[in-house]
Amino acid sequence: xxxxxxxxxxxxxxxxxxxxxxxxxxxxxxxxxxxxxxxxxxxxxxxxxxxxxxxxxxxxxxxxxxxxxxxxxxxxxxxxxxxxxxxxxxxxxxxxxxxxxxxxxxxxxxxxxxxxxxxxxxxxxxxxxxxxxxxxxxxxxxxxxxxxxxxxxxxxxxxxxxxxxxxxxxxxxxxxxxxxxxxxxxxxxxxxxxxxxxxxxxxxxxxxxxxxxxxxxxxxxxxxxxxxx
Amino acid sequence: xxxxxxxxxxxxxxxxxxxxxxxxxxxxxxxxxxxxxxxxxxxxxxxxxxxxxxxxxxxxxxxxxxxxxxxxxxxxxxxxxxxxxxxxxxxxxxxxxxxxxxxxxxxxxxxxxxxxxxxxxxxxxxxxxxxxxxxxxxxxxxxxxxxxxxxxxxxxxxxxxxxxxxxxxxxxxxxxxxxxxxxxxxxxxxxxxxxxxxxxxxxxxxxxxxxxxxxxxxxxxxxxxxxxxxxxxxxxxxxxxxxxxxxxxxxxxxxxxxxxxxxxxxxxxxxxxxxxxxxxxxxxxxxxxxxxxxxxxxxxxxxxxxxxxxxxxxxxxxxxxxxxxxxxxxxxxxxxxxxxxxxxxxxxxxxxxxxxxxxxxxxxxxxxxxxxxxxxxxxxxxxxxxxxxxxxxxxxxxxxxxxxxxxxxxxxxxxxxxxxxxxxxxxxxxxxxxxxxxxxxxxxxxxxxxxxxxxxxxxxxxxxxxxxxxxxxxxxxxxxxxxxxxxxxxxxxxxxxxxxxxxxxxxxxxxxxxxxxxxxxxxxxxxxxxxxxxxxxxxxxxxxxx
Numbered sequence: 001x002x003x004x005x006x007x008x009x010x011x012x013x014x015x016x017x018x019x020x021x022x023x024x025x026x027x028x029x030x031x032x033x034x035x036x037x038x039x040x041x042x043x044x045x046x047x048x049x050x051x052x053x054x055x056x057x058x059x060x061x062x063x064x065x066x067x068x069x070x071x072x073x074x075x076x077x078x079x080x081x082x083x084x085x086x087x088x089x090x091x092x093x094x095x096x097x098x099x100x101x102x103x104x105x106x107x108x109x110x111x112x113x114x115x116x117x118x119x120x121x122x123x124x125x126x127x128x129x130x131x132x133x134x135x136x137x138x139x140x141x142x143x144x145x146x147x148x149x150x151x152x153x154x155x156x157x158x159x160x161x162x163x164x165x166x167x168x169x170x171x172x173x174x175x176x177x178x179x180x181x182x183x184x185x186x187x188x189x190x191x192x193x194x195x196x197x198x199x200x201x202x203x204x205x206x207x208x209x210x211x212x213x214x215x216x217x218x219x220x221x222x223x224x225x226x227x228x229x
Numbered sequence: 230x231x232x233x234x235x236x237x238x239x240x241x242x243x244x245x246x247x248x249x250x251x252x253x254x255x256x257x258x259x260x261x262x263x264x265x266x267x268x269x270x271x272x273x274x275x276x277x278x279x280x281x282x283x284x285x286x287x288x289x290x291x292x293x294x295x296x297x298x299x300x301x302x303x304x305x306x307x308x309x310x311x312x313x314x315x316x317x318x319x320x321x322x323x324x325x326x327x328x329x330x331x332x333x334x335x336x337x338x339x340x341x342x343x344x345x346x347x348x349x350x351x352x353x354x355x356x357x358x359x360x361x362x363x364x365x366x367x368x369x370x371x372x373x374x375x376x377x378x379x380x381x382x383x384x385x386x387x388x389x390x391x392x393x394x395x396x397x398x399x400x401x402x403x404x405x406x407x408x409x410x411x412x413x414x415x416x417x418x419x420x421x422x423x424x425x426x427x428x429x430x431x432x433x434x435x436x437x438x439x440x441x442x443x444x445x446x447x448x449x450x451x452x453x454x455x456x457x458x459x460x461x462x463x464x465x466x467x468x469x470x471x472x473x474x475x476x477x478x479x480x481x482x483x484x485x486x487x488x489x490x491x492x493x494x495x496x497x498x499x500x501x502x503x504x505x506x507x508x509x510x511x512x513x514x515x516x517x518x519x520x521x522x523x524x525x526x527x528x529x530x531x532x533x534x535x536x537x538x539x540x541x542x543x544x545x546x547x548x549x550x551x552x553x554x555x556x557x558x559x560x561x562x563x564x565x566x567x568x569x570x571x572x573x574x575x576x577x578x579x580x581x582x583x584x585x586x587x588x589x590x591x592x593x594x595x596x597x598x599x600x601x602x603x604x605x606x607x608x609x610x611x612x613x614x615x616x617x618x619x620x621x622x623x624x625x626x627x628x629x630x631x632x633x634x635x636x637x638x639x640x641x642x643x644x645x646x647x648x649x650x651x652x653x654x655x656x657x658x659x660x661x662x663x664x665x666x667x668x669x670x671x672x673x674x675x676x677x678x679x680x681x682x683x684x685x686x687x688x689x690x691x692x693x694x695x696x697x698x699x700x701x702x703x704x705x706x707x708x709x710x711x712x713x714x715x716x717x718x719x720x721x722x723x724x725x726x727x728x729x730x731x732x733x734x735x736x737x738x739x740x741x742x743x744x745x746x747x748x749x750x751x752x753x754x755x756x757x758x759x760x761x762x763x764x765x766x767x768x769x770x771x772x773x774x775x
Contacts, residue, residue, distance in 0.1 A: 023755065034414045034418060035410060138465045160460075164459060
C-alpha cells in the first residue's frame with residue numbers, strides 16, 4: 001500500500017455519518033464514547049464476578065493455589081502478555097492514523113493488531129491443548145503429576161477458574177478479532193477520516209479493555225507459585 | 230371525561246401520519262429502529278410471557294387447594310420455578326423500562342429516539358432469543374431449582390433443564406443491560422435544550438436509576454449463571470463442596486445482582502406513579518428533588534443489602550448484622566417517596582380516573598409490601614419467617630401490588646398517547662377495583678400462613694392451613710380473570726375506541742404536547758424547554774373544566 005497523505009475532507013462529510021436523531025456529529029461522538037465506557041463498566045462487573053471468586057478461594061486455599069500455579073507455563077504466558085501489549089500499541093497507532101486521515105497507516109496498524117490478536121489466540125489454543133494432555137482439566141480426568149496429594153481437590157478450583165477466566169477472555173478476543181476485521185474492511189473502503197473515526201476509537205477502547213483484563217489474569221494465575229511466602 | 234371526545238366513526242376514520250401507520254408489513258416492525266415500535270414489540274412479548282408465567286401461578290394455586298396437592302410434588306417444583314423464572318426475568322425486569330420507558334423516555338426529554346436505536350432493536354431480539362429458550366424449557370419439562378438456581382442443587386443434582394434455562398436468563402440479561410445502557414446515554418447526551426437535570430420528569434429519573442442497576446448488576450448474575458452452567462457440564466466447579474468449593478459463594482454472587490434486580494422491578498413503577506399522581510392531583514410533586522434523589526439513593530443502597538437474603542444460610546452473624554442495618558436504610562428513600570406522593574395529593578384537585586385508581590392501589594400495597602420487608606430485614610424476626618409464605622406475600626405485594634399495578638397504571642395513563650384511542654373508562658375502573666380486591670384476597674392470607682409457619686415451595690401442607698390456602702386460590706382466580714379484562718378493552722380501544730386527542734388528561738410534559746400517536750421522529754423540531762416539569766397552573770385547570 002503506497003503511503004499517501006489523503007486530502008482532509010470537509011467538515012460537512014462528518015455530517016454524512018450523523019444519524020437522524022442526533023443534532024450534530026459532536027453529540028453523536030459524545031454519545032458513542034459514553035456508551036462504550038458504560039459498556040466497559042458492565043464488562044468490568046462481568047469479569048468481576050470471577051475475580052471475586054478467585055479472591056475468595058485464594059484467601060481460603062493460598063498454599064494449594066501457589067502449588068497449582070506452578071503448572072502454568074510462565075514463559076508462554078509472558079510471551080503472550082508481550083504480544084497483547086504490542087497489539088494495544090498498534091491499536092493506539094491505528095486510532096491516531098484514523099484521526100489524521102492516514103488510510104494507509106490505519107490499514108497497516110489494523111493488520112498488525114489483528115496479527116497480534118490471532119497470535120495470542122493460537123498460542124492460547126496450544127496452551128489449552130497442553131493442559132488437556134497433562135490431565136489438568138478439572139473433573140474426573142484431573143490427574144496432575146507431582147502435585148502434593150493434599151492439594152489435589154483444591155487445585156481443581158484454580159484450574160476451573162483458570163479455564164473460565166482465560167476462556168471468557170478468549171471469547172472477548174475472538175469478538176475483538178471480528179470487530180477488527182470489520183474495521184479493516186471499512187478502512188479499506190476509506191470510510192474513516194479526521195471527521196469520522198468513532199468506530200475505530202470505540203473498538204480501540206474495547207481492545208484495550210480486553211488487554212487489561214489479561215494484564216490482571218497473567219500474574220494472578222501464572223505467577224503466584226513463583227513467590228514463596 | 231370520556232364524553233368530551235369525538236366518538237363518531239367519521240372522526241376516527243382519518244388518521245394523521247404517525248409511527249403506527251407510516252409503514253406497513255411485518256418487515257417494517259421486525260427491522261424497525263423506532264423506539265416506539267420497539268416498545269410496542271416489547272408490550273406484545275412481555276404480555277405473552279406474562280400469560281405463560283400467570284398460567285403456572287394458577288396451576289400452583291390449583292395444586293394448593295388440597296393439603297396433599299393435586300399434581301406430583303416434582304411437577305409442583307417445576308411450576309413454581311417456571312413461574313418465578315418467567316415472571317422475574319421475562320416480565321418484571323423488562324416490564325416498564327422496555328415498554329413505557331422505551332416509548333416515553335426519549336419523548337419526555339425532547340429527543341427523537343434513544344441514543345442507540347439499533348442497539349435498542351438488538352435488545353428486543355436478545356429478549357426474544359432468551360424467551361425462546363424459556364419456552365423450550367417449558368415445553369421440554371421445566372426446571373425445578375427455584376428461580377434462584379441455588380448451587381449445588383442446580384449444578385449437580387437437579388435432573389431438569391437447568392442449562393437451557395440458564396442460557397435463556399443469560400441472554401435475556403443482556404437485553405436488560407442494553408436497555409439500561411441506552412437509557413443512561415440517552416439521558417446524559419440527548420436532552421433537548423433547556424431540559425436540565427432538575428427539569429427531568431420523575432419517570433426519567435426512575436428509569437435512569439434503573440439503568441444504573443441494570444448495567445452494574447446484571448453482568449454479575451450473568452457470570453454466576455455461566456459458572457453454574459460450566460460446573461454442570463464439567464461435573465466440578467467452584468461451587469462444588471467436593472473440591473473445597475463453597476455453595477454460599479453462589480448465593481453471594483447471585484444476590485449481588487438479584488437484590489438490586491428487585492429495585493429494577495420497582496423503581497420504574499415508582500416513576501410511573503410519580504407522573505400519574507402529579508397529573509391527577511394537578512400539582513407539582515411535593516419535594517420533586519427528594520423523589521428524584523431517592524431514586525438514586527435506592528439504586529446505590531440496592532448494592533449493599535444483598536446479605537439479608539442469607540441470614541440463615543451460613544453467613545457470619547456479624548455480616549448479618551451489617552446487612553440488616555444497611556437494609557433498614559432502604560426504607561428511608563422508599564418512605565420519602567410514599568410520603569411525598571401523599572403530600573402531593575394534599576390540597577390538590579384529585580380526580581379518580583383509572584390510572585389514578587391504580588396509583589392509589591400502588592401506594593397502599595407498596596406500603597404494606599415495604600413495611601413487611603422491615604420484618605424480614607430484622608434478623609430476629611427473619612429467622613422464623615425466612616422461607617415461609619410471609620416472604621412470598623411480602624415480595625408479591627411489592628412485585629405485583631407494586632410493579633404490576635404501576636405497569637397497569639402507566640399503560641392506562643399513556644395508552645391514549647401510544648394508540649391515539651381512548652378505552653372504556655367504566656371497564657377500566659371496574660378492572661382496577663377487581664384487581665385490587667383479587668390481589669388482596671390472594672396474598673393477605675399468605676401473610677397469615679407464613680406467620681403460622683407454612684414453608685414456601687412445599688408441595689403439601691397440614692390440613693389446618695387449607696382454609697387460608699383456598700381463600701388465596703379464590704383470590705388468585707379473581708385476580709387472573711380481572712387481568713384479562715384490560716387486555717380485552719385495551720385491544721378493543723386500539724381498533725374501535727374514540728380518538729383521544731393529544732392531551733386527554735390535561736397533563737403537563739413534552740409527551741402530551743405532541744400528536745397522538747406520535748410521528749416517527751416525535752417532534753418536528755427539537756423543542757426548547759423553558760419551564761420545570763409539572764408546571765401545573767390555573768391555565769391547565771381551566772382547560773380541563775372546559
